[in-house]
Amino acid sequence: MVKNKINKIILEDKTVCDFLTQIAGPLAPNIIDFFKNDSEYTPEILSKKLNEKITNVRFTLNSLHYRGIACYKRKKIDNKFCEFNWTIKHKKILEIVIEQQIEKYQELDKVIGEKKDRDYFACPKKCIEIPFEISAAYNFKCPNCNSNLELIDIKKMVANIKRKKTKIKKNVEKLNKMLQLVGDKDSDYVCESI
Numbered sequence: 001m002v003k004n005k006i007n008k009i010i011l012e013d014k015t016v017c018d019f020l021t022q023i024a025g026p027l028a029p030n031i032i033d034f035f036k037n038d039s040e041y042t043p044e045i046l047s048k049k050l051n052e053k054i055t056n057v058r059f060t061l062n063s064l065h066y067r068g069i070a071c072y073k074r075k076k077i078d079n080k081f082c083e084f085n086w087t088i089k090h091k092k093i094l095e096i097v098i099e100q101q102i103e104k105y106q107e108l109d110k111v112i113g114e115k116k117d118r119d120y121f122a123c124p125k126k127c128i129e130i131p132f133e134i135s136a137a138y139n140f141k142c143p144n145c146n147s148n149l150e151l152i153d154i155k156k157m158v159a160n161i162k163r164k165k166t167k168i169k170k171n172v173e174k175l176n177k178m179l180q181l182v183g184d185k186d187s188d189y190v191c192e193s194i
Ligand SMILES: [Zn+2]
Pocket: 123, 124, 125, 126, 127, 128, 142, 143, 144, 145, 146, 147
C-alpha cells in the first residue's frame, strides 16, 4: 500500500481521531492530515495553510510532541533565528491508540468480573450505579436526585459489555494491520520518548 494512503487511512479511524482531539485539541486531526506524505512543515506554514492562529498551531504541535507524536528539527536561518521543521510519527499514534484500546478491553473484563454475580441498582437519571448493600443503605433512593433506584438487568448489561469488547477487539485487529504497513522517518528529529 502507498504510504500516504495508509497515513490517511489512520486518520479515518474514529478511535484515532477521538484520541488526537482529546490529547491535542480540535485542530490535531487537520494538522496531522497535512503530514500524510511524510512532509515537514513549520508552524508558520501550517498556520497559513489552515488559516489558524499560529499560537493554536504551536499549542497543538507541542501537545502532540509531549506524547511523542510530533517531532521537530531545528534549522538555523541566521545568527539570531531558528526555524522549526515538524514531522509526525504515524506509527507512534497507532502504538498509543492500540495500547489504550487494549487497556479499555481489560477494564471491561474487570467490570464483568465484578458485576456478574451481584445485584446492582441504578438511578434512572444516570447519577449513580451501586451494589445492593449500598442501595439498601440509601433506602433505594438516589443520594443525588432522590429518584427511586432501579434494579439493573445484569445479563443485559454483561451482553452489552461483551458487544463492546468484540467491537474493541475488531478495531485493535484493524489498527494492528495498519501498524504493519506504517513507517516513519527516524533521523535527526527531536522526539519525546514517553
Ligand atoms: Zn439520581
